Amino acid sequence: MARVRLTKTLVDELQPPEKGQAFVWDSEVPGFAVRATASGAKAWIVQMRVRGGKERRMTIGFCNKVPLDKARQEARKVLATADLGRDPAQERKEAREVKPDLNPTLTEFATRWLEEVAGRRNRAGTLKNRRLLLKNHILPVLGEKRITDIRRKDIEDMHHGISKRFPVAANRAVSLCSAIFSTAERWGMLTENPANKIERNAEEGRERYLTPEEIARLQTALDQSQAQDSADVVRLLLLTGARVGEVLAMQWEHVDLTVGLWVKPAATTKQKRIHRVPLSPAAVEVLAKRQSAQKAKQRKGELPPWVFSGDGANGHMTTIRTFWAAVCRRAGIEGVRVHDVRHTFASLLVSSGESLPVVGALLEHTQAKTTSRYAHLQDDALRIATNRVAGITVSLQKQ
Incomplete structure (x- = not known):
């Protein structure tokens, strides 16, 4: 069986046989060939011997759809598989016969x-x-x-x-x-995960914190707003560092205003576990005012289950997106998401000298590296501490 090195030009110029099919075998990869039929179709094929000495022939693809270099590369893979004792042709046939429920789209x-x-x-x-x-x-x-x-x-x-x-x-x-x-x-439907080891795009960490001046303007805008329910949501975000979804789903039965404690149930937290949040006097004041107002609206003085009741399917407010955009415009604040209020809460804690473990506990971080994004904010607190030690050292030296 004569062999030549297959090239694109050779394959393009290959004339179909008068009848049946004809093969031109590749000298570079033994067993790899182009097959031409009387109808004019040309396809890449590979021929191999499998376990037991059986000879198999397998089509790789049509020449007008699969480039020569890709076909030659695939032929090498098929031949290597056969050398390992497997039957690539039979495996392909079985894969096509797999029931749809075992091989769904x-x-x-x-x-x-x-x-x-x-x-x-x-x-x-x-x-x-x-x-x-x-x-x-x-x-x-x-x-x-x-x-x-x-x-x-x-x-x-x-x-x-x-x-x-x-x-x-x-x-x-x-x-x-x-x-x-x-x-x-x-579930046994795949032997490996094709999405593993995919190189991802570089992502720059987002760091946007409200400045003290912006916080002051935001609080003024909140006080002036007609939508005080949504304003109270933002106030609690500033005072607790909670996620907006957690505040919106807050229930009175989970809040103890006497001791100042909010116990978030596992169903409402990102980590799916109970999280105990101490409430500051300012946060208690916001909640106490809401509680009094809600009791006054009820005939029997009974509280609704939700701190922020709403018309949604869940019975509580589900978003403040529109309100947040409006209040930021009123306060002259740009480029701040509502989630950045949580980052602001953390930044204020760290800048005031609070330790990262404490900040992580308040924010419900399960991994230290999540809280470490705020580490650079400790610089001022550390500088103050360093200067304090330097002052003591200098004073002792003068004695």
Whole structure:
């Protein structure tokens, strides 16, 4: 069987046989060839011997769709697999015969994952974000592929495409894919996670804290607002450092104004565990005023279950996004998210000399590295302490 080194020009100029099929074998990769048929179709094929001496022939792809270098590379992989005693052709046939429920499309499996896994573990906000990532970025690219057909290159291409406009969202999309494929791997539907070892885009940590002047202007704007329910939410964010969702879901039964304590139930916290938060006198005052006002509205003086009652399906307020934008405009504050109020709370604690472990405990951080982002804010407090020691040393030297 004569062999020549296959080139694109040679394959393009190859004439179809009058009948049947003809092969031109590659001299560079033994067993690799181009097959031409009487109909004019040209395809890359690889021929090998598998365990037991059986000869197998497998199609890699059509020449007009798969470049020569890619086909030659795939042929080498197939031949190496056969050398290890496996039967690539039979494995491909079996993969195609896998029942759809054992090899679903990514859209089908992601739908199941959202219901059976994420739906039990994630909070409503996280679940909403994950649905949007799937809808806007992941499924339009990979949704119709069956999960066993998705390769690391597919994930990398998706990440690259999203990165052109949304580099951070591209990273989140890869992380979500990894979580989904990890479940498929755990359930025995995959042998490896194709979203592992994907290089992510560099992300700059966001550090935006309200300055003392901005806090003063914000408090004035809150006092002048007609929406005092939403204003009280922001006041408690400033005084507790809690997440906005936790404050909105606050219930009276979890608050003890006598001792100044708020016990967040596990269902409302990010870490899914109970978190005890000491309340300052200022925070107690905000809550006490709300309690008195709510009792006055009730005929029997009974409190509603929620500190911030609302018309939503859960019975409490669910967002202050519009209010936050309006109050920031009124206060002349730009570039601050409502979550940055939490960072401001932490920065004030650290700048005043409080230790990072204490700050982490108040913010419900489970890992020290999460709180370490505020370490640089200790500089002023440390400088004061250093100057104090220097003053003592100098005074002793003069004696």
